[in-house]
Amino acid sequence: MIRIIPLPADFQDWTGLLSLVMESFAYMDGVIDPPSSAHRLTPQSLAQKAVDETCFLAVDDGTILGCVFCKVEQPDCLYIGKLAVAPSAQGQGLGRQLVAAAEDHARALGLTRLRLETRIELTRNHAAFGRLGFAKTSENRHAGFDRTTSIEMQKAL
Numbered sequence: 001m002i003r004i005i006p007l008p009a010d011f012q013d014w015t016g017l018l019s020l021v022m023e024s025f026a027y028m029d030g031v032i033d034p035p036s037s038a039h040r041l042t043p044q045s046l047a048q049k050a051v052d053e054t055c056f057l058a059v060d061d062g063t064i065l066g067c068v069f070c071k072v073e074q075p076d077c078l079y080i081g082k083l084a085v086a087p088s089a090q091g092q093g094l095g096r097q098l099v100a101a102a103e104d105h106a107r108a109l110g111l112t113r114l115r116l117e118t119r120i121e122l123t124r125n126h127a128a129f130g131r132l133g134f135a136k137t138s139e140n141r142h143a144g145f146d147r148t149t150s151i152e153m154q155k156a157l
Helices: 014-028 043-052 094-108 123-131
Strands: 002-006 054-060 063-074 077-085 113-119 135-140 150-156
Touching: 002 094, 014 043, 014 063, 014 077, 043 063, 054 094, 063 094, 077 094, 094 113, 113 123, 123 150
Parallel strands: 077 113
Antiparallel strands: 002 054, 054 063, 063 077, 113 150, 135 150
């Protein structure tokens, strides 16, 4: 039975969690430009990210199948990022469950909206987040680019 849980305080498998993120994001390689910031993660930086942010895991009998990282970035907003689901577990609603955990966390903190960013090329992601109640709120560009490279989406809670 798959459960969504907060990252345990004694969590140590940073290499495994990084592998999950990289495996989940691999389909973006050669599709998005610039490359995903996931390529800059290390087990150590991921461990620090978990100190600075809140992480939820999708776990099945001790196996991590997904994750999402969340951080309060404005007085009323929770940013969600590095939403990852193992390719072998995709299509089972784990992404939806991880976003729901972030929503519950935001509400518990008294926040009124969620925010995320997704690359302009990943139109299937735009549609998936739209089905979860997110709407496009702006277009952005990475430093050095003269074209839109990502979009911001928000969801009111």
